[in-house]
Amino acid sequence: MRRLMIYIAIAGIATGTASCNKDFLNRYPQTEISPSLFFKTEQDLSLYINGLLTLPGRGQYLASSEQSSDNMATTGAVEMKVIMTGTPTAQNITSGWSWSRLRDVNYFLDNCGTAKVDSTVLNHYKGLARFYRAMFYYGMVQRYSDVPWYSHTLTPDDTSLTKPRDPRALVMDSVMADLDFAAGHVNVSVPQGTPGAWAVKLFYARVALYEGTFRKYHAELNLAATATGFLQTAANVTKDIMANGGFSIYNTGNPSQDYATLFNSQDLTKNPEVILPYIYDVSLKVDGSNNGYLFGNYEQSPSRDLVETYLMKDGTRFTDQPGYKTFGFVQEFQGRDPRLSQTIVYPGWIQAPNTVPYVQVLSSGFTGYHQLKGYINSTDPNIIGGADYPSYRYAEALLIYAEAQAELGVITQSDLDISVNLLRARAGLPNMNLVLANGNPDPVLETAYPAVNGPDKGVLLEIRRERRVELAMEGFRFDDLMRWDAGKLLTNIPVGMYFPGPGNYDLTGDGVADICLIDNGQPIPSPPANNSLGVPLIYYQIGQFSDGTTVIPLQNGTGGGATVTDVTLRTFIDPKYYYRPIPASEVILNPNLVQIFGW
DSSP states (O other): OOOTHHHHTTOGGGOOOOSOGGGTTSOOOTTOOOHHHHTTSHHHHHHHHHHTOOOOOGGGGGOHHHHTSTTEEEOSOOHHHHHHHSOOOTTTOOOSOOOHHHHHHHHHHHHGGGSOOOHHHHHHHHHHHHHHHHHHHHHHHHHHSSBOOOOSOOOTTOGGGGOOOBOHHHHHHHHHHHHHHHHHHSOSSOOTTSOOHHHHHHHHHHHHHHHHHHHHHOGGGSOGGGHHHHHHHHHHHHHHHHHHSOOOOOOOSOTTTHHHHHHHOSOOTTOTTEEEEEOOBGGGTBOOOOHHHHSSSBSEEEOHHHHHHSOBTTSOOGGGSTTGGGOOHHHHTTTBOTTGGGTBOOTTOOOTTOSSOOOOOOOTTSOSOOBOTTOOOOSOHHHHHTOOEEEEEHHHHHHHHHHHHHHHTOOOHHHHHTTHHHHHHHHTOOOOOHHHHHHSOOHHHHHHOTTOOSTTHHHHHHHHHHHHHHTTTTTOHHHHHHHTTOGGGGGSOOEEEEEOSSEEEOSSSSSSOOEEEEETTSOOOSSOOBOTTSOBOEEEEEOOTTSOTTEEOBTTGGGOEEEEOOOSOOOOOTTGGGSOOOOHHHHHHOTTOOOOTTO
């Protein structure tokens, strides 16, 4: 059956969750099944491992990792925004220090050896468990850096329960050892909807790239000398995927649709680019519906900075055009990388079930841009909820390979041609040229990433652009900014559409006005005036931030400017805000846990 995911819901035998920190690492699962009674057959191993399954799903389109980044403006109280605008302490930053999942993984690894199965079978399931342990610790290191490493289920009297943090280098060496084992032992052929060898290897490469670049750009760790080994692993593993995985970029020769197909398809199991899909099916109670949260003015809206990042269709830089900062909505979508109009609602887009173009709804706190990526343009709830998600896709492997080669200083034109240029080809863009990119680095990107230098600076900046564009709204951007030591970019409050001041504006691209901006002191006429098509204009008043949903704040008020989404000053303390404090309550329980990096 295609929809394995339905089986996973009944595999709760494996995944008891701890409600008390004091025994989080030493209990049987909630079902209290003794290992001597359970771990007997391959079916037992499979049932337990399936209970540990975790995949990125359609929630990635709404992930806090996007709302926390410069890709989005958000009205939500996401953690990084709260940190930069408040007074964060170990008393009020308390999420994340949860260890119940590690207990479940280690419990399996400690007991799975009693099963009467062939060593190859056993190592497959061990590999999956070590994959999940690596995933757990990767998240903990991203958040806290140094954390205690536990490789076994602990007993109540184990002195390790009160051990101090282990150094990041030790923990990440253990993570890489887990991933290396998993990459070598997890089967290639696995049930649909579960991770096989190639998904494991992609995650392996992702972790290696993250750690290599984090060490390279974060001097506070004193680990820069060890960055090369991680970067080389990222390059080697992705080269293996590229040479032997049998995957390819989905490209039918239709640049205006091929990219979007990855995010609005009802079935990704046969897509050559998708290494591992999250499979949705409303009829089987696996519902991915999120249209109502993703589209319009609910918490998040794409930033103007993201819009400006996309190239022109001819490969030139949008930001090289004179006056680009004052381009209106219709003009800024003209002649652009087709991925822009498959990611953000464009002028002339028609929303089902309507037959006329959609007119953006403006609202205080939002940019005016609406997210299209991941939105299912249908009124059928089965279609909306049944669209699959590409949890692991080949495009990421190509981007990892190109970035790792560039960071290592060994990238060639051939490397670009077998990686990022395949992504550009799908979009109908010219190839990235190594010599031209290095000879003329983008001054906007140079300003954004001042730590990038060396002879391959230009091409590395362009690879970062390509990564941002290709993976936009898939949950990668915040982590990328963290590993690149680019947290200061988050102090720039996202802005939105540009309007030069009061007047009538076309938002659909037909040359006919759709909305009218007026001064806040001027009343909205009733009835409203009609445009040349006889359709009533939609009126908004230009006012101060947070005056109301129909009052649109512009940077210079009636003097015009981009729409303002927030006015609270943001501060990023380097290096402190690249990490989180251990919750104060946990330090009380275990005084050996010492705060680091100024927390």
